[in-house]
Amino acid sequence: MRITVDIEEGVLNDLAVLTGESKKSPAVAKAVIEFVKRAKAREFGKKLMEGDFADSFDADYDPGKFDK
Secondary structure, eight states: OOOOOOOOHHHHHHHHHHHTOSSHHHHHHHHHHHHHHHHHHHHHHHHHHHTTTGGGSOTTOOGGGGOO
């Protein structure tokens, strides 16, 4: 999908350096993807710490059964 976004030139230059991309579009895409991944990971961690998944686990589950 194509969009138009106004980004200060200095910020865009920093973004290119930080992402290792030489072109603007791939640098922005990489940064957005990374931002979304991190936000989802934070949300998952928060839910995990709050015990949202406590009832989802099988009490009889043995993670070692796959080590054989």
